[in-house]
Amino acid sequence: MPIVDPRTGDPLSTPQSEASAAQADPSQYIVDVDMSNFQQVVLEGSMQIPVVLDCWAPWCEPCKSLTPVLEKLAHEYAGSFVLAKLNIEDNQQIAAQLGIRSVPDVKLIMQGQLYDQFQGALPEKQIRDWLGQYLSAPQDAEASPEEQAEAALADGDSATARAIYEQLVQDYPDYHDYQIGLASALVGEGRADEARALLDNLPPEHRDAAKTRGVRARIEFGEEAPDAEEIAALEGRDDSEARFKRALRQVADGRYEEGLEGLLALLKSDRSYGEDIARKTLLRVFDALGAEHPLTVTYRRKLFALLY
Template sequence: MSIIDPRTGEALTAPVEQSDATSAAAPPGTAENGSAAPGTVRPEDVIVDVDAGNIQQILEASMQVPVLLDCWAPWCEPCKTLTPVLEKLAVEYRGAFILAKLDVEANAEIGSQLGVRSVPDVKLVSQGGLVDNFTGALPEKDIREWLGRYFQPPEDAPTSPEELAEAAMEAGDAATAREIYQAQMEQYPEHYPYQVSLARALAAEGRGDEARGLLDNLPPEERDAAPARGVRASIEFSERALPHAEIEALAERDDSEARFQRALRQLADGQYEAGLEGLLRLMQSDRGYGDDAARKTLLQVFDALGAEHPLTVAYRRKLFALLY
């Protein structure tokens, strides 16, 4: 097959051999010359297998259209997760780049020349040179963000699972968020942020023990990082805070106990800025409440969010100004 520029229908290279599967009759929606009709892109127009017989043509093609080189191996389990995502994106991006798949086990010399040390290794090649690369089976959301550095995202790009889960969390539907993150975790078992997000959803459902168990099984560097600490803090705040019904019953009260409980509930629900603001105001009005409980809780939140978090930076300054 020729490598086709879907934007023009013109061949970028001379024809190279193709399998019986890709030489089958063109499906509906293709032009007479076999290229995709306007507005449509076929996988075979933007995806090609690479070997010693066509690697030079691939590099020549990159002078006109960027090439995303997917370096993989048959024994690589993460590759089996990543490649279908790249294939989907290649079609979705309608020819903004060509996806070239290189089996480094069958083409070890090419892999060595390209500096491939582990797979999956995805390299962006343009004008015959390496622009950027990433290694490992990144989640689709991260790949989209990486591609977004170099290509205009399609206008009709689907909503990512992460965005759906976050929308569910914001709507108070932790169960839906949990189901999404469970599916993502099964697909990307080594992408630990999904496990942290799943723990957050479990905590929001009141399943703190399950959430803690999930966090406890993370590698030490992930278990002790700010996102996981934040979930642990949220679980603790949930256990200390009054239920929502009791918080609603305090609506008419403005004493220190009511204000503290409202702030704790906000922290438990992930409304960190509102909770921090409530604690700071409580310090201003009643510093001695609960043996300095407001200040101690503020420090707990800072530790959970991490020193570099914008809310930590902002409210540390406010706390310092209040104390000194």
């Protein structure tokens, strides 16, 4: 796995080959460090292979959830980095030299230098992204819980996504994206009131975040869309009202591409319908999906081409 210098993007040369890293003994890449081996493992060792230094303490509750995640990733990377665990309670001199003020404190040491660091018990996906700036992820890496939840939502399996997000919320109560993900799963299960209550209880800075607005938009689509009986009554109709209601139902059901296509077609044929409601609804769907979603990118471009 190539190791890159984040400041230049160039590969860093290391005496240890990928093959020997892959065959490393787990005891060699997850190590408890103290005064007796800190120099050898962290400072000298980082000249050959990156070292992730996990500074923790027995009384630190967040450390108890973070360290197992770091150990799991160390096993997955199979020797592409060494996880060095430093108990600051037993090694206060080292902690003072490192300037540790609170734990957990995680530092990335490469070529004998501090390259990056973070504090607090970050979720697994964020730690993976952090490592990914410097190391290529192992090809056989297991999907993180958040990735599994997102995949379940994409497959329409809201119950599985909800179960995963509930556990993530329990493990990381201060990471509010997981609460937003849980709200999204609740919407998929038809539990809009619970989802809305969850979003309403978010801190003010998260209540109007893009992801939150997206979930709220899905709740609103579900409330506005015609039910199955009304959709059945529209069979055989191809007027603007029928086309709009079908598109709205498709969006509410999570069939976004069909709904977007229907709204775009309605905009082409009858832009004046409902005081330009097709265009306005397209913008609401973009908000629900998020600016980076592939469908948002594609259909925003189509909308721009149609209008201008």
